[in-house]
Amino acid sequence: MKLHVWDVNLKIRLIGEGLFNLLFWMYFPFITVYFSEALGKQTAGMLMSIPPLISILGSMVGGSLADLISDKARRQVFATFTTAHNIGAVLGPALGAFFFFQYRSELLWTCTIVMLFYTVAIFLRIRESMPGTSQKVSLHAVSTSIKEQWKGYGVIFQDKIFVLYILAGVFSIITIMQLDLYLAIYITQHVPSQSLHTWKDVIDLLVDGARRDLGPDSF
Numbered sequence: 257m258k259l260h261v262w263d264v265n266l267k268i269r270l271i272g273e274g275l276f277n278l279l280f281w282m283y284f285p286f287i288t289v290y291f292s293e294a295l296g297k298q299t300a301g302m303l304m305s306i307p308p309l310i311s312i313l314g315s316m317v318g319g320s321l322a323d324l325i326s327d328k329a330r331r332q333v334f335a336t337f338t339t340a341h342n343i344g345a346v347l348g349p350a351l352g353a354f355f356f357f358q359y360r361s362e363l364l365w366t367c368t369i370v371m372l373f374y375t376v377a378i379f380l381r382i383r384e385s386m387p388g389t390s391q392k393v394s395l396h397a398v399s400t401s402i403k404e405q406w407k408g409y410g411v412i413f414q415d416k417i418f419v420l421y422i423l424a425g426v427f428s429i430i431t432i433m434q435l436d437l438y439l440a441i442y443i444t445q446h447v448p449s450q451s452l453h454t455w456k457d458v459i460d461l462l463v464d465g466a467r468r469d470l471g472p473d474s475f
Contacts, residue, residue, distance in 0.1 A: 259336075265382050266325075266333065274340035274372040279347025279367040286356040288437045289444050298439070304437055308429075 262270075291300035325333050355363045372408075413419055 262333075268377050269383055270337060270340060272377065274344060275370055277341050278348050278351075278373065279344075279370060281345050282352030283356050283363060283367065285349050285440055286352055287435060289440050290356075292441050308433065308454025322461065351392075 259267075288300055288304055291303055295303070352363070
């Protein structure tokens, strides 16, 4: 399934989520250090617990892509979205290490403006794709949909094995996030600044390697 034949909903979400992940990882790993220095570690910890909670709530009420994709193309589309997320997670911290500390205000304002445009695009261009559903969605319909979803989660949580699986996933993510959020604080406070290698060290290594290969009499 070629990208140019994708539904408009998919294209907007791919571009928006790709930019969101890139910009998110440009400031998220470093803003914990900033908050800990400006507000203290306890306050920083409380503030950094808010984004994951919002993400959980958003994923619970968010829509699915399944009604826009054929069974044959579903794997490719989801793989494309996953690749976009991974690219953001890799490039974001590398770019943020420079922009966050050199142009913090500009970076955060850029993130805000881009996400504002993404939100406007969602409201203006994203359409209801579920077959047999009206394009006009009222506030009452949204409220009813959320209530029905919560009832569905009630049924899911009756499965004890599945609940244990969910809890295991939650606690594993908590453990992983500890490294993402607090390892930077530990490094900045306990690891002294140091250079990885100097040019003199590199030249000495090259000379030592050449001596071993050619013999000490060659120098």
